[in-house]
Each structure stands twice: as structure tokens, then as C-alpha cells.
Amino acid sequence: MTIVSVLEQPMAKDRHTYSITGGVPLEGSITASGAKNAVTKQLVAGLLTDQPCVLHKVPRIVxxxxxxxxxxxLGTEVTWLGEHSVRVHTPEVRETSLSAMYSGVNRIPILMMGPLLHRRGETIVPLPGGCTIGKRPIDFHLEGLRQMGADIAEHPTSVKVHVDRLAGAHIDLPFPSVGATENLLLAAVRAFGTTVISNAAVEPEIVDLILMLQKMGALITIDTDRTITVEGVRELRGVEHTTIADRIEIASFAAAAIATDGRIEVRGARQEHLVTYLNTLRHIGGDFAETRDGLEFWRARPLTATDVETGVHPGFMTDWQQPLTVLLTQATGTSVVHETIYEDRFGYTEQLSAMGASVELTTRCLGAVACRFHGRDFQHTAKISGPRRLHGADLVIPDLRAGFGYVLAALVADGTSTITGTRYLERGYEQPVAKLAAVGAHITTQSV
Structure with a gap:
């Protein structure tokens, strides 16, 4: 049995520095990893039962x-059954709180509230963190749990929650928050009575979590109007489940193929998870085709500008916009990218401008409709003029999704770029250097 341990300050240092020489068309095949945004929540779902849960297609990422x-x-026995299969088994929850080293690391501890309340009736979890891309408050999460009967005490660095047993409630989310929807699902499946989540998020990763929970014995339905209904059950059983492929990684390599005028097949890619993205690629000048094992991407014509507005599924995913923005620097004309999910997600463009890109940020809503940031002092719209010839530079990654954007910028730039801050990229992309090298990228690493 292999128990995974995490060192103190697990995200404090880079493991590698990348050196990338651009100007090479990327060609070849890679296999998509399991979706980070699905598997991490499915691991938490394993806390809902005292029986073993086995997950397949688990990416080996930070x-x-x-x-x-x-x-x-908390007491979970973790056993790796193979390179990408893991068993989690929590016959007894020994601890109901996490150590301070997890404070501000990511948002996962907040999602543990429901399972820990079902198993022990109380928990203290650290406040969330992760990438610096804007505020990601948890008020929707806490209000929903309060409606289900939880007694919540908020502290500067943690949240203490207590309940005899959670009860079903009708929760109307002000915004279809992915995290809040996941949190309420994990709380509702073993609550007494029926929970209705209105205006819920319905991303493929959430549907995949629901499929796993249903296999465990949960009763969950999804209506066409973003309403999720959960009939609570007393107990859940163990499960074996294969996580869906990571649509963010797939989109990243699709952008790389088109930006470098290459051709990449991504094995495991599924068209139904990428419909909006694929339409955008075609507007720009890219194309795709289904293969026996996945999807293949290439440039079909000279790249032209387009307008993109991020949104909740089935809209254009916010995590797709960073590689796309880099791709648009190579398109003829002026493109507009209107970010409606996070208010501070364009900070990475300053370093792109230093490479030669033309990116202008504005507080104006330049999308089809005014978003929730309208009239507020947030630079949440980018105007990208192209094509611009990029040149190599020393780049410092500020967050996970900007990380692949910088990699892509280095791949299309003249000369060699050095990239640090790679710990952010490696927290979400499995073996990025090996996969890039497999499709012909001129990339080397140095351990630090």
C-alpha cells in the first residue's frame, strides 16, 4: 500500500525550468490525461462511503x-494500483480538520465539508486558495449549507461547520458556480430529504461527478433548465469509475497545433465536450476531424480574428481563453476576448506584450451583453491585434492556465524562451514536457 504524503509548503518551489525554441510546427499524437477538475472532486467523493473506491485515468499531477x-x-488509505489507477478507502475518518499547511493551497478542502459532516457531524477546513486570477468567494457554498441546516462559524483562515444531519433544501444559486454546485452535490447525496439546486452549473466534469455518485447509489437528476434534484440516501457504496479526459489539456494542444501550423492528434478527446471551442477554432482558421482514437487538429487556412466571450457551460470555457489569446496574436485583424467568469484573468498578457504581442485591456464589456463586471473597475476584456511576430523572452508563469499560454507563446516565437514558475503548470498538466517533445517541440528542462 502506498500512502501519498505531501511535503511542507507543497506549492512553494518550481521543480523545473523550461527552455523552448520556437518556430517548429508540432506534429504527432498524444493521449489526453484524466480531467483535473473532475478527478480531484471524485477523490473527495470517496469520503462519502466507508467502502473502497477505485478511480482510473487519474493524472499524475501536483x-x-x-x-x-x-x-x-483525514484517515484515507491511498493505494496506487497502476500508473493511473488509485484506490481510496476511508473505513474511519480519524481527523475532521486539515493542517494549516493546506490553507490557501487550493479549493478542495471546502468541498470536503459535506462528506465530513455526513461521516463525523463536524469539520474545520482552511479557506481556499489556488491561482491568482481574481476573487473566488465561497459565500454561495456556505449559504447553501446553512439552508441545509449546518451551523457555520467563519474565522479569518478557516471555517468551522457542525450539524446533526444535513437536510434537503431548495437552493437557488445567484450564479451557476461550478464549485458551489459540486459542494452542494456532495452535501445533498446523503442528506435527509430532497435537495433542489436551481441555476446549477452543468459542466462535463460535474456530470462526470454525478455519474460516479449515481454508481455509488445516489439519486440525482439533471433537468434542462439547470436544475439538479438530489434525493438523499442514508448510505453510499464503493465504486469503480473512469474519469473523463481533460478538455482543457485537449484545447491547449489543439491551439498549439494551429498556432504552429502543425497537426496533432489527441487520443481520448471527445467532440461533445468541445463543441463551442471547436466552432471558435473554425472561425479563426483551424479545423478538426474525428479519428479512431480521438480528434486531430490543424490549420486549414490563414488565421483571422474573431470575438470570444467566456461563460458557463455550454459556453466558451474560461480556462480555454489563455492559449486562445496567444493563438489570436497570430491572426489577421483585431480580436476581442471578453472574460465574464473571473474579473482579473488577463494579468498574464503583460508578458505577452513584452514578447511583441499587441494586447489592450479595458474595463468595458465588449461582449454580446453586459456581464456581471459591467461598470466595475476590472480589466476583463482584451483586444488583440495581429498578426504579431513574437520573440523569445524570460517568462514567469503567474497561474496554471496562463502557464500553457506562455508555453504556446514560446512555441511560436522567434528564438529561445526560458520559463519559470512551472510549478503552476505542473499542478494541472501531466508530463507537459514529455508530451510537447512527443509532437516535436524543441523543449528542454533544468531541475531547480
Missing amino acids: EVDLVLGMLAE
């Missing part, structure tokens, strides 16, 4: 190591 470390601290 974020998974962090979650497994948290679970081990």
Missing part, C-alpha cells in the same frame, strides 16, 4: 498529490 495528501491526513 494537484492530485495534494488532494491525496489531504485525504491521507
Whole structure:
């Protein structure tokens, strides 16, 4: 049995520095990893039962190591059954709180509230953190749990929650928050009575979590109007489940193929998870085709500008916009990218401008409709003029999704770029250097 442990300050240092020489068309095949945004929540769902749960297609990334470390601290037995299969078994929850080292690391501890309340009736969890991309408050999460009967005390660095047993409630989310929807699902499946979540998020990763919970014995339905209904059950059983492929990684390599005028097949890619993204690629000049094992991406014509507005599923995913923004620097004309999910997600463009990109940020809503940031002092719209010839530079990654954007910028730039801050990229992308090298990227690493 292999118990995963996490060292003190697990996200404090880079493991590698990347050196990338651009100007090479990327060609070849890679296999998509399991979705980070699905598997991390599915590992937490394992806390809902005292029986073993086995997950397949688990990516070997920093974020998974962090979650497994948290679970081990609570009493979970973690056993790797193969390179990408793991068993989590929590016959007894020994601890109801996590150590301070997890404060501000990511948002996973907040999602443990429901399972820990069902198993022990109380918990203290650290406040969330993760990438610096804008405020990600948890008020929707806490209000929903309060409606289900939880007694919540908020502290500067943690939240203390207590309940005899959670009860079903009708919860109307002000915004279809992915995290709040996941949190309420994990709380509702073993609550007494029926919970109705209105205006819920319905991303593929949430549907995949629901499929796992249903296999465990949960009763969950999804209506066409973003309403999720959960009939609570007393107990859940163990499960074996295969996580869906990571649509963010797939989109990243699709952008790389088109930006470098190459051709990449991504095995495991599923068209139904990428419909909006694929339409956008075609507007720009990219194209795709289904293969026996996945999807193949290439540039079909000279790239032209387009307008994009991020939104909740089935809209254009906010985590797709960073590689896309880099791709648009190579398109003829002026493109507009209107970010409606996070108010501070364009900070990475300053370093792109230093490479030669033309990116202008504005507080104006330049999308089809005014978003929730309208009239507020947030630079949440980018105007990208192109094509611009980029040149190599020393880049420092500020957050996970900007990380692949910088990698892509280095791949299309003249000369060689050095990239630090790679710990952010490696928390969400499995073996990024090996996969890039497999499709012909001129990339080397140096351990630090």
C-alpha cells in the first residue's frame, strides 16, 4: 500500500525550468490525461462511503498529490494500483480538520465539508486558495449549507461547520458556480430529504461527478433548465469509475497545433465536450476531424480574428481563453476576448506584450451583453491585434492556465524562451514536457 504524503509548503518551489525554441510546427499524437477538475472532486467523493473506491485515468499531477495528501491526513488509505489507477478507502475518518499547511493551497478542502459532516457531524477546513486570477468567494457554498441546516462559524483562515444531519433544501444559486454546485452535490447525496439546486452549473466534469455518485447509489437528476434534484440516501457504496479526459489539456494542444501550423492528434478527446471551442477554432482558421482514437487538429487556412466571450457551460470555457489569446496574436485583424467568469484573468498578457504581442485591456464589456463586471473597475476584456511576430523572452508563469499560454507563446516565437514558475503548470498538466517533445517541440528542462 502506498500512502501519498505531501511535503511542507507543497506549492512553494518550481521543480523545473523550461527552455523552448520556437518556430517548429508540432506534429504527432498524444493521449489526453484524466480531467483535473473532475478527478480531484471524485477523490473527495470517496469520503462519502466507508467502502473502497477505485478511480482510473487519474493524472499524475501536483494537484492530485495534494488532494491525496489531504485525504491521507483525514484517515484515507491511498493505494496506487497502476500508473493511473488509485484506490481510496476511508473505513474511519480519524481527523475532521486539515493542517494549516493546506490553507490557501487550493479549493478542495471546502468541498470536503459535506462528506465530513455526513461521516463525523463536524469539520474545520482552511479557506481556499489556488491561482491568482481574481476573487473566488465561497459565500454561495456556505449559504447553501446553512439552508441545509449546518451551523457555520467563519474565522479569518478557516471555517468551522457542525450539524446533526444535513437536510434537503431548495437552493437557488445567484450564479451557476461550478464549485458551489459540486459542494452542494456532495452535501445533498446523503442528506435527509430532497435537495433542489436551481441555476446549477452543468459542466462535463460535474456530470462526470454525478455519474460516479449515481454508481455509488445516489439519486440525482439533471433537468434542462439547470436544475439538479438530489434525493438523499442514508448510505453510499464503493465504486469503480473512469474519469473523463481533460478538455482543457485537449484545447491547449489543439491551439498549439494551429498556432504552429502543425497537426496533432489527441487520443481520448471527445467532440461533445468541445463543441463551442471547436466552432471558435473554425472561425479563426483551424479545423478538426474525428479519428479512431480521438480528434486531430490543424490549420486549414490563414488565421483571422474573431470575438470570444467566456461563460458557463455550454459556453466558451474560461480556462480555454489563455492559449486562445496567444493563438489570436497570430491572426489577421483585431480580436476581442471578453472574460465574464473571473474579473482579473488577463494579468498574464503583460508578458505577452513584452514578447511583441499587441494586447489592450479595458474595463468595458465588449461582449454580446453586459456581464456581471459591467461598470466595475476590472480589466476583463482584451483586444488583440495581429498578426504579431513574437520573440523569445524570460517568462514567469503567474497561474496554471496562463502557464500553457506562455508555453504556446514560446512555441511560436522567434528564438529561445526560458520559463519559470512551472510549478503552476505542473499542478494541472501531466508530463507537459514529455508530451510537447512527443509532437516535436524543441523543449528542454533544468531541475531547480
